[in-house]
Amino acid sequence: MTSELRRPARTFTIRQLCREFETTPRALRFYEDKGLLSPARQGLNRVYSYRDRARLQLILRGKSVGLALAEIREILELYGKGDGEAAQNAKALRKFRERIVALERQRIDIGHALEILQKACANMEEQLARVRPDLLPQAEEYDRMVRARVDGHHEPAFMR
Amino acid sequence: MTSELRRPARTFTIRQLCREFETTPRALRFYEDKGLLSPARQGLNRVYSYRDRARLQLILRGKSVGLALAEIREILELYGKGDGEAAQNAKALRKFRERIVALERQRIDIGHALEILQKACANMEEQLARVRPDLLPQAEEYDRMVRARVDGHHEPAFMR
């Protein structure tokens, strides 16, 4: 009746999934704790189905695009609750659009920060070139040369 | 002997600085706790000088470009410790370059996430257009229409 017919009815252990998706048992148990996964059991041991694996994949993809676990759970909860795929997609669509807006804003913020930082770096290099041209090429090495004395003592020049 | 001569020797209360920089007393006390600020006292009350104000400004600007308080403190610690401005600038220069690299990486990640999200949105819209074209224009409103029955029940279509 389902499309599972053609799949081997295999299952996964917790560590198998962890290896496959490069995560940890603790994480999977955490997701379960938070209601994003609910694998079967054999005794105490967790037994993950293809379905669980698919859910995990969605969780990780969601995370990779910045969705919070709670949001992913919201989407997941619609799945298998009788309203089918369309509802899930509609919900996801909203979440995704929100995420897109947030990410674009964030990207703009990063752009601003980069501008500031680059200007500040330019200022500081120029300053350093005037005052201490000797330590300009590898300013990173300055730490090991801190004993060098300096002449004046004014206000700092970075970030103006 | 210093350039302070031409400034009125005014001081600031904690709330004045908070208003000016749109932050909170709790934050300033927190910075002090973490060693980024050390205002004078009149009895118990904190008294901030121009110098403290400048430090605060640097703290906030540092934060705005994504520096952690600990990093800002590292930079600040060089200031007034006998090695003057050059050392501080060199240190800051390193931090800033690190930040630039991190931010650029982050921006690329965001770009990837946006690509994924946009493709997913396109997929879902197409899917929705086929299955439920009625709720396509304002998918955001779908929540209130969940009672609508759906036909089939397949695998989810988003994020492939």
Add this chain to the structure above:
DNA sequence: GTCTTGCTTGACGTTGACGTCAACGGAATA
């Protein structure tokens, strides 16, 4: 005198996504 305002300290709470034990069980291997 008391009310308000502003300041203080100290301590615990928050948020998210886990990490890190401790203490145990069952199965396979040497």
Add this chain to the structure above:
DNA sequence: TATTCCGTTGACGTCAACGTCAAGCAAGAC
């Protein structure tokens, strides 16, 4: 039989940057 590996369930710890109380002092306004 002993070791090792994989698994389990709690429960507490972590990180950052504060927020949110509680409890109290000190000065000025009414």
